[in-house]
Amino acid sequence: MLQPGPTSDPDPTLTRALARDLNAADYRTERLRERWGTAVDAVLGRGHALPARRALAGDESALAVVARLFGLGEGVTEAEASLVFASVGAPGLAALGLVEVDAGEVRPRALIRPQTYVDEDGADEWLVVSDLDEAAWGGPLPEGHVLGVGRASLTLAGLQLSGAVDRALDVGTGCGIQALRAWRAAASVVATDVSERALRITRLNAQLNGVDGIQTRRGDLFEPVTGETFDRIVSNPPFVITPRVAGVPAYEYRDGGRVGDGLVTEFIAGVGRHLTPGGTAQLLANWETRHGVPGLDRVRAWVEDSDIPLEAWVIERELLDPVAYAQLWIRDGGTVPGTAAYDELLGAWLDDFDTRRVTAIGFGYVLLRRPARGRPTLARYERAPQALPEGGLGAHLGRALTAHDRLSALDEAGLAASTLVVAPDVTEARHHLPGAEDPSVIELHQGGGLARVLAVDPALAALVGACDGDLAVGPLIDAIAELLEVDAARLRADLLPRVRELVFCGFLSFV
CATH class of the missing domain: 3.90.930 (Outer Surface Protein A; domain 3)
Known part of the structure; x- marks a missing residue:
């Protein structure tokens, strides 16, 4: 079986060469959509690669070779790779930890996918390296898997407030997508993670996109930034509630190692002391309804217990029962329903929820702000399950905060x-x-x-x-x-x- 992707620091010279080759192949979202159609593009985003494979069959163009290798996670011939990646070469790709070369075949060890984004400065695109996904890996994911850009990542990137700031912090950076987004508005960005491989991939993605000014540090939550403050903090933390028992995979990209929603509790308790006056923190989170106490009420209590007074705007987008929640995350790890392994994991999740009398699990957006002066004036906890328009909410959230301040x-x-x-x-x-x-x-x-x-x-x-x-x-x-x-x-x-x-x-x- 293939080993996971990049395990050493990237060579900037090779990364720049790779960027030239990808650009020369016109490896962009729009071009891929033109090549295989919007319908195929939509199902690929849901993890179904077969229609895209069929669309590329027999296509020997540079775009098709790159898409098969790094978009779909399929092998190509060494001759094809050498022709398309003329600057970095197949040995260079291997040195970056992105492929294995064996007997004339080049097999991917990572994915590189273009990701379009839109903010107030306009639209652009990043090239994002991540580990092979479930379809390319061919089975349950390794626990150290570094996730690519998924729905949650895009949601938080779209939620990020705009407006220039001095220092930004990305807690639990993963592949670095939030750090890249924060860099658009911040003079400097610190990105942290417990996974050294994730930090290496973040550094690779920064280099690949010509981004300077992202510093990576290893550690849990706010440990790597003890005593430091930031104007903006963002986090798509490993908030997934996971049973703390043997046999349940502890995926680093989603499991923070705490019991229940303890990671989110700790984040809210500690974030205030790392915010400058007027600074904001934004994160995605899960919270449990326990002993009949609604999850939103528990989040309110966490905010009110902070030793640094915080303003809060919390939006609950989804509410799942324990069975549906467990099924969602068991399937996310690649375990197939109807198997003994699936039933064992489902039982472990339900036993875990029973110990805390959990009846529902909420998912939503948390926006916190340290008041620039005086006491907090914003404490808003609401449910918004309706479908939202396309595009990010960051500008809307910013306007709402400005309106609140004027109204106050x-x-x-x-x-x-x-x-x-x-x-x-x-x-x-x-x-x-x-x-x-x-x-x-x-x-x-x-x-x-x-x-x-x-x-x-x-x-x-x-x-x-x-x-x-x-x-x-x-x-x-x-x-x-x-x-x-x-x-x-x-x-x-x-x-x-x-x-x-x-x-x-x-x-x-x-x-």
């Missing part, structure tokens, strides 16, 4: 004196019973952001519709009160708190 400085009179405008992605839907003149339901729909749908009454709908940047909120409410023949003071008291919510959520914005 305004009393009711100040808000009433403010002029607002409806966001361009907001639409209104009215639902009527057959034959009814007045709507029974009025909804505001958000096309971007968290794609919220809010039910509103006629007074709030009228106010939102009138927010065109001309008149302030207070006079608008007074006019609506006169139209509806209700008390203006009472209507203000009713609408202004809801206006605050609409501004934070992005339905309305300050002029």
Whole structure:
């Protein structure tokens, strides 16, 4: 069986040569989609490589050779590799730990896949090295597997706040995708991991993409940065809840070695002392509902127990029962349902959950901020299971934080004196019973952001519709009160708190 990929530090000269060869082959996401079609591309993203293999059959172009070798994890002939990788050569690929060369065949020891990203500076692409995936490996993954760019990685990369900062930290960097994303806005980045192989792959990916300014350090959680502070911390930590019993694989990329959701508890407890005033931390996490206490309430308690006061915005995206959660992660490791090994692992997971009386496991996004001054003013814990629009949420989260800060400085009179405008992605839907003149339901729909749908009454709908940047909120409410023949003071008291919510959520914005 093939050994895992890079196990030594990359040679910069060879890495630069490899980058030239990949660029010469035009090894890019768009070109691959053109070659095998969007439908094949979609199923490949879900781990099904056969349609892509069939699409490349008989194609001897440079793009096809690179795609077979490093995109699909298939062997190619040494002659093909020598022709396509003219700069680095097959021996150079082997020296980088990316292939094995034997009897005229070049077999991959790692994958290299192009990954498109979009942020406020525009769209671009990275080339990302990772270990062979399950399809290329041909069985359950090794425990030291270094994961490539998956759905969770893309989610967190899209969640990252924009805006230039001095220092950023990526905790549990894996292949380095979050560090690369953080580098786009940070003067310097520190990337940590418990796996030395992961750090080597991170360094290789930085070199491959011409990125300077990412420093790697080995260690658990915040141990490698003791006494240091950062303006921005990001982490896709190994948060997967795993039984601490013999026979259950402890995959480094997903298992932090703690009981239950203890890793996330520790992260939240320790992150505050590593944030500069005004600094933010963002992570993906799981949390358990235990003894009838909802997971979101437990996360709130962790934040409130922090010795450094923190603001929090926590969004629960999914909620799974213990059986579904266990099945998800057993299959993720490559163990096939219906086998004795699968049933044994499922039993271990369910026994583990039973010991803590776990009835559900939540997954979501955590955004924490150390107040620049004073006490925390943001403590928001919500569920958002709805489908989200394509593209990252980072810009939306940043605008919401800015809106929160401005709203916090305004009393009711100040808000009433403010002029607002409806966001361009907001639409209104009215639902009527057959034959009814007045709507029974009025909804505001958000096309971007968290794609919220809010039910509103006629007074709030009228106010939102009138927010065109001309008149302030207070006079608008007074006019609506006169139209509806209700008390203006009472209507203000009713609408202004809801206006605050609409501004934070992005339905309305300050002029």
